Amino acid sequence: MRRSTVKELFTDREVNTDVLLKGWVRTKRGNKQVAFIAVNDGTIIHSIQVVADTDKFSEELLKNVTTGCSLAVQGKLVESMGKGQKVEILAESIEVLGKSDPEVYPLQKKGHSFEFLREIAHLRFRTNTFGAVFRIRHALAFAIHKYYNDKGFFYLHTPIITASDAEGAGEMFKVTTLNLDNVPKNEEKKVDFTKDFFGRPTNLTVSGQLEGELGALALSSIYTFGPTFRAENSNTPRHVAEFWMIEPEMAFCDITDNMDLAEDFLKYLIDYVMKNCKDDLEFLNNMVDKELLERLQFIVDNDFVRLKYTEGIELLKKSGKKFDFPVEWGLDLQSEHERYLVEEEFKKPVILTDYPRDIKAFYMKQNDDGKTVRAMDVLFPRIGEIIGGSQREEDYDKLVARMREMDIPEEELWWYLDTRKFGTVEHSGFGLGFERLLMFVTGMTNIRDVIPFPRTPNYAEF
């Protein structure tokens, strides 16, 4: 007999038919006459109840049915006699596929702290919360591809190992095959990278943007969706050393088009998840964050505020609020400032644009005022900056001048500059942190709980 998933049993299968179920036991209850076994196979948040008459099964067998073990159950799908579920399986045969010693199995029926579950990240998939989170993670990844595919964007695979060190998005992890116990040195007593695998220093990418621009300046619209790496010693609930980023890049597109896309994209994704992950979101709304669904709906229903950095500074100064950090034109906004604008002043997402050039990256398009660049940050309640992007500088001379001012080696980015030499066009793009979005969508408050295997300073278990 073909196995039915729990999802199929709840949605597709007719009652009073014979079914085969396979899954893992969540709980077992009962008495001398009957045992109730909740079985979950991860296809859906709900577990299905298996009812076993004790006179049909040996004591030995039922003894091995413990929390965490895997089972194959053949039986009849019937309407439940008890309250709490519509259908259940009346077991005719039960096979324990893999035992689970209850003395040492770490998951119990009662809830665990997320901190504890992080220490058993290899088993936390078997909890309701993490099942929900990782099903939603999948749905969101799928929705991202669907969104861009439907819009005619091409999925571009930018390199994970990169030789350019110029992006400036943060500390990079070195990639090398050199023997660290005996590193070859050159005449200047520096590391001789000509002996290394690539014959030059290489790192893990911090962003696919520069390569993404190359694609967009030929294919019109591309997006990347892949892992990125930051070797920063950041210890916060919003940072990991390895995370996934989505970076669309569009030719013939200015900052307004860019903002429109960012807003439409975020709303689409949230709407998609609300329509396709109802059960999981409802569970999270009940167990993790009581305002989750309300907040998600609010994002979909409301326009984002669009505000220039200069106006933002004025609002902060006028607010009369005491901040720990100074508010002054030319200084970057601190978390507390962003939070004030999003959570108190407007109470909705804010897109801040036209930041001072000196606090932003070299590639951003310079405005005519000579002071600001066409940067845009999308700020969300609770998590802060969820998107960072800009219109790119397409003018060769302006771009080179800016690189020289900021000491960025032109020879290393000769290929990037070539696109401005040969048929340059207006173009824009942004980067969305996948895990940050997932935090917002699931209500989880620690980024380590929305990525299956988090990598943080001093931690790379599993």
Next chain:
RNA sequence: UCCUCAGUAGCUCAGUUGGUUAGAGCGCCGGACUGUUAAUCCGUAGGUCGAAGGUUCAAGUCCUUCCUGGGGAGCCA
């Protein structure tokens, strides 16, 4: 990296101004119960009090250093 709070049973925690043999709930195990829903009721087992030093007649409790975790900050996505 800085600030701050915490680390006691498998999990979540309590533990008085330092004072006898270290406490609970849940889980596990054993028992009871004719349909349970994080079942209920009874009982048993389970501890190098994060680690190392120190103060003291006496340290889970005070001091020092280190380790680990949470929250906040910086860096950013």
